[in-house]
Amino acid sequence: MKKTLSSAIALALATGFGTTAIAADHSAHAEKSRTDLVDYFKAKHPNRPVEDYIHGIYGYDEDRRMQWAAEEEFPQYLEFVERGEELFNNDKNAYMGCLVNSDKGVSKIRPSYPYFNETTQMVVTLEGDINRCRTEAGLKAYGWKRGNLAHVSAYLGYEARGEKINVQINSEGAAKAFAHGEREFIEPRGQLGLACASCHVYNASARARSDILSPALGHVTHFPVWRGKWARAGGDGLGTLHRRYEGCHKNMRHTAYKVQDEEYRNMEFFQAYISNGLEINAPSYRQ
Numbered sequence: 365m366k367k368t369l370s371s372a373i374a375l376a377l378a379t380g381f382g383t384t385a386i387a388a389d390h391s392a393h394a395e396k397s398r399t400d401l402v403d404y405f406k407a408k409h410p411n412r413p414v415e416d417y418i419h420g421i422y423g424y425d426e427d428r429r430m431q432w433a434a435e436e437e438f439p440q441y442l443e444f445v446e447r448g449e450e451l452f453n454n455d456k457n458a459y460m461g462c463l464v465n466s467d468k469g470v471s472k473i474r475p476s477y478p479y480f481n482e483t484t485q486m487v488v489t490l491e492g493d494i495n496r497c498r499t500e501a502g503l504k505a506y507g508w509k510r511g512n513l514a515h516v517s518a519y520l521g522y523e524a525r526g527e528k529i530n531v532q533i534n535s536e537g538a539a540k541a542f543a544h545g546e547r548e549f550i551e552p553r554g555q556l557g558l559a560c561a562s563c564h565v566y567n568a569s570a571r572a573r574s575d576i577l578s579p580a581l582g583h584v585t586h587f588p589v590w591r592g593k594w595a596r597a598g599g600d601g602l603g604t605l606h607r608r609y610e611g612c613h614k615n616m617r618h619t620a621y622k623v624q625d626e627e628y629r630n631m632e633f634f635q636a637y638i639s640n641g642l643e644i645n646a647p648s649y650r651q
Contacts (some may be wrong), residue, residue, distance in 0.1 A: 391533040394542045398638045401565070409569065416599050417582030418645045424569045424576055441518060441590035444602050448519030451512055458501035463493055474524035474644060478531065478633045480538035485631040487541050491517055491604055505559065508623040509607035510599055514588045519600060521588065529585065531637040531643065538633075545634030546622045548627050549580070554618025560631075575651065586637045586648035593651065600617025602647065605632060 402414060412423050423427040452459060452470075460466045464476035477490035491513055495505040506513035533539055550561040561580065563572070568579040587605040595601030606623040609631065613620040621627045 390535055390539045393539065394533050394637050397542075397546060398640060401581055401638050404565070405568075414581070415642065417579055417588045417639075418585040418642050420578045420582065420586065420648075421576040422651065423473045428576070434651060439590070439649055440595075441602055441647045441649065444515045445518050445522045446589070448512075448515035448517070448522075451516050452464060452519055454502070455498065455503060458497050458503055459494070462497035462500065463490075470520065471527060474520045474523045474646070475527040475530060478629065478636055480533070480535065480541055480633065482535060482537065485544075486626065487633040487634055489606075489624065489629055490520065491606070492624050492629070497508060508604070509610070510594075510603050514604050514607075518588045518647040520588075524644045525646070527644050529636055529639050529642055531633065531640055533637065541630045541633050542637060544627075545630035545632070547642045548631045549634055553613065554616040556616050558616045560612065576644060580601060580635065580638065582639050582642050584632065584639055585642050586645050586650075588647045589650045590647060629644075 405412075405417065406414065409423075416423045419429070419432075422432045463473045464479065465472040474490060477485050477493065480486070481488050491508070494513060494516055495508075499505050506516070533542055548560075550559050550565075552559045552562070563577045564580040564583065567577050570577050584605060587608070588602050589608075590601045591603065592601065593602050604623075606628045608630050610620045610623060
């Protein structure tokens with residue numbers, strides 16, 4: 365798969381993301397990348413069902429899986445889910461009819477993101493739309509990465525548990541956004557010359573000191589997450605996917621993008637698409 369993805373990125377770069385192939389069949393490249401990734405992990409861990417990748421590292425280590433299962437019986441994030449429900453209901457008029465598919469019920473909101481907006485020609489994320497709906501209703505936007513935004517997002521994720529990720533690519537613009545996100549994911553970055561794929565594809569399941577490197581497949585299904593590391597650093601421990609992106613880039617000694625910038629939105633779009641068909645199980649506990 366490494367060769368396949370690298371070759372695809374080289375082609376995309378050489379043609380400036382405007383190829384006839386993309387125009388003719390918008391999702392062909394993305395679907396090949398998705399199936400290549402799934403096949404890679406099937407070959408690497410043939411005894412692990414694909415649907416289990418929503419559980420991240422806990423499919424690699426039985427002791428940690430038992431610890432995680434015990435934590436999930438009385439999860440520390442549950443109070444923030446309840447807080448998110450309260451916040452959502454307090455400003456329900458701002459969200460209903462504004463968030464995608466909110467008219468179909470709260471459980472249908474989270475599975476509708478991320479998506480490519482054909483009018484703005486940009487990827488839209490759930491957290492981005494929560495703040496857009498707030499400001500359009502005359503409410504103050506939440507701070508990014510943690511706090512109230514993560515709480516509302518966690519509530520919407522909790523309500524959507526069991527729903528499946530189903531990101532669509534139906535236009536050249538969406539195909540370009542996917543290709544850009546894929547490039548951000550697999551190209552080496554920063555002083556250490558690492559790519560996201562270095563850890564989360566090629567070395568997924570390997571140990572980095574006391575940590576186990578998580579797989580890219582299913583990565584987006586469980587965000588926001590509650591992390592012990594974040595709780596120990598101060599705050600309530602709950603954080604968004606883009607908070608994690610920022611932290612990873614800093615660890616790679618790469619200048620992090622701003623949360624919700626195009627680079628992170630497109631990378632989320634890429635990661636969500638490659639996890640199509642997997643169940644949402646947000647929020648979740650991580651180390």
